[in-house]
Amino acid sequence: MLRYANAARWQDTFRENRPRSSRLDPYKPYLERRLTEGCTSVTQLHAELVSEHAPVTYGMVRAYIATLRGAPAEAPPRPPTVRQVTGWLTRHPATLTEEERAGLKEVLARCPELDKAAEHVRDFGEMLADRLGSTLPTWIDAADASQLPGLTGFAVHLLRDLDAVTAGLTLGWSSGSIEGAVNRIKKIKRQLYGRAGFGLLRKMVLLQ
Numbered sequence: 001m002l003r004y005a006n007a008a009r010w011q012d013t014f015r016e017n018r019p020r021s022s023r024l025d026p027y028k029p030y031l032e033r034r035l036t037e038g039c040t041s042v043t044q045l046h047a048e049l050v051s052e053h054a055p056v057t058y059g060m061v062r063a064y065i066a067t068l069r070g071a072p073a074e075a076p077p078r079p080p081t082v083r084q085v086t087g088w089l090t091r092h093p094a095t096l097t098e099e100e101r102a103g104l105k106e107v108l109a110r111c112p113e114l115d116k117a118a119e120h121v122r123d124f125g126e127m128l129a130d131r132l133g134s135t136l137p138t139w140i141d142a143a144d145a146s147q148l149p150g151l152t153g154f155a156v157h158l159l160r161d162l163d164a165v166t167a168g169l170t171l172g173w174s175s176g177s178i179e180g181a182v183n184r185i186k187k188i189k190r191q192l193y194g195r196a197g198f199g200l201l202r203k204m205v206l207l208q
Helices: 002-006 010-016 025-036 042-051 058-068 082-090 098-110 112-130 133-146 151-168 176-191 198-207
Strands: none
Touching: 025 042, 025 058, 042 058, 082 098, 082 112, 098 112, 112 133, 112 151, 133 151, 176 198
8 A cells, every 4th residue: 555655646556567578578579570471380489589599488489479369378188087088988989978089089099008998898898788798708818818907807807707797798687676675774774773673674674
């Protein structure tokens, strides 16, 4: 407040708030002229100024060129997270949006190992959806031969109970109804806070 009170005139307060000068100021007309000539490469423009011993940085040139173009200097797009990529790989391709498909395609193009893993994941998803349990041994051999971390271990562990896994990928039966009944009983037990015996638990299960 003292700065405003001691100002001789109200215009003085605005003079003090003027933007500070920059080392780039003497070279701004040159950048404007080069931009109108068709040179839009910030790297080239910065190199030209540096060759003339101009004390400017690449960031200063980039920011000013962005203002001349009428758009702020944009930061590079954030890479997708591990959870996002995992979701893209494990979901059915038909459920992905166009943006997600493009993101997945770009990620797979940058990493051949992940592209190979995505192929195995898709094949396993087809086994789950179409109940192709008979092709499981072939899938395990292919996944083991790929020597991909995580995926190879998962494939080898399936051999420990191959018959059960094959049946789960082939038959239409499921233990989902049994698991649901067990979870319902556990919920009732929690509601009793451990203060009721088996008799009350049995009655509540039968009543529900």
